Amino acid sequence: MGPRFKMVQTRLDDYSKTKHPEEKEAEALPFTETIEKERTKRVFPPVAPENLPPSYFVSATYDGKIRKALIKLYEPTSARIYFWYDNTGHKPYCLTNLSPYELEKIDRVVRHPGFDHAEIVEKFDPLLDKNVKVTKVVAxxxxxxxxxxxxxxxxxxxEEFPKVSEVPVSRDxxxxxxxxxxxxQSYIYDRNLWPGMIYEVKNGSLVPKKVxxxxxxxKQICETFKKATAEELQYIEHWARLLEYPAPKFRRVALDIEVYLPIPTMMPDSREAASQDVCISLYG
Incomplete structure (x- = not known):
């Protein structure tokens, strides 16, 4: 029988350069300090300053604590998101075919803690193809x-108006x-704000930035549609502007989660999250 050789088990770590603990700590320290400094600099919410350079409108929402519409702006130079709060006094509302006089008869409306006021406004009715007067209920x-x-x-x-109406009226x-x-959504429509477009904050107000x-x-695109109606040109110009303006360069990160499953052909259910995570990786 020939000589026996003993197999030595090796790991990937054995092929890498060995570093002393002091060296590893010295390398990690600057990165840790950078993260800590970054955390101390940032405050939440990141309210936009009185004057903010051109930034992209990336999102809109409503802040229930401040009770204002909120626009999130991405400033590409600093790669940061800023919050701009409405300063126009815009408020939530709905429309009704009842007059302000008729609304005043509904005690649950005028005494509602969220009711602000009612006013007559003019709106375009697409079914009747004409402008009509309706009551705007502001909250x-x-x-x-x-x-x-x-x-x-x-x-x-x-629900309540049929009970107080002077003449019989059905709920329908x-x-x-x-x-x-x-x-x-009502806010950005009323303010004619376009998600994805460039805005800047000047003296606290949000204004569009032209490129x-x-x-x-x-202009060249609109000139090619010579036979288009005024209404069609409005949509053409809208979409042309959205497509022609420069797109932002965001910081991006890819997330991958590997899940252990007892049955290989089974797909994990994210709603239950019953399976064990094997590996989670981020790449950006």
């Missing part, structure tokens, strides 16, 4: 309009419009 917060299980103005108005005759739209090269391209 102090979006949940007063709708979103709760009960006690919302959009439910109270058709009482209309409440724009009461199920999320408030931030001359992109505007020239938008």
């Amino acid at each position: 102090k917060d979006p949940l007063a309009i709708g979103g709760r299980a009960r006690g919302c103005l959009r439910d109270i108005i058709p 005759e009482i209309k409440v419009w724009e009461a199920k739209i999320k408030y931030y 001359e090269q992109a505007e020239r391209m938008v």
Whole structure:
């Protein structure tokens, strides 16, 4: 029999350069200090300054604590998100075919803690193809309009008015419009704000930033549609501007999660999260 050789078990770590603990700690220290400094610098919420350089409109929401619409702006130079809060006094609302005089008869409306006031406004009715006068019911917060299980103005108005009406009226005759739209969507529509476009904050106000090269391209595109109607040109210009303006360069990170499953052909259910995570990796 030939000589026997003993197999030595090796690891990947054996092929790497051995470092002393002091050296590893010295290398990690600057990175740790950088992270700590970054944390101390940042405050939440990151409120936009009075004057903010051109930034991208990336998101909109409603801040329930401050009771204002909130626009999130991405400033590409610092690669940071800033919060700009509405300073125009815009408030949540819904529309109804009842007059302010008729609304005043509904005690649950005028005494509602979220009710602010009612006013007559003119809106375009696409079904009638003409402008009509409706009543705008303004509230102090979006949940007063709708979103709760009960006690919302959009439910109270058709429920209560038949009880106080001077003439018989059915609930179906009482209309409440724009009461199920999320408030931030109504806000950006009313303010004509476009997600993805460039804005800047000047003296506390949010104003659009024009890019001359992109505007020239938008003009050329619109000129090619000579037979388009005024309404069609409005949409053409809108989409041309969205597509021609420069896109932001975000910080991105990819997330991958490997999950252990007892059955190889089974797919994990993220809603239950019953399986054990084997590996989680981030790459950016």
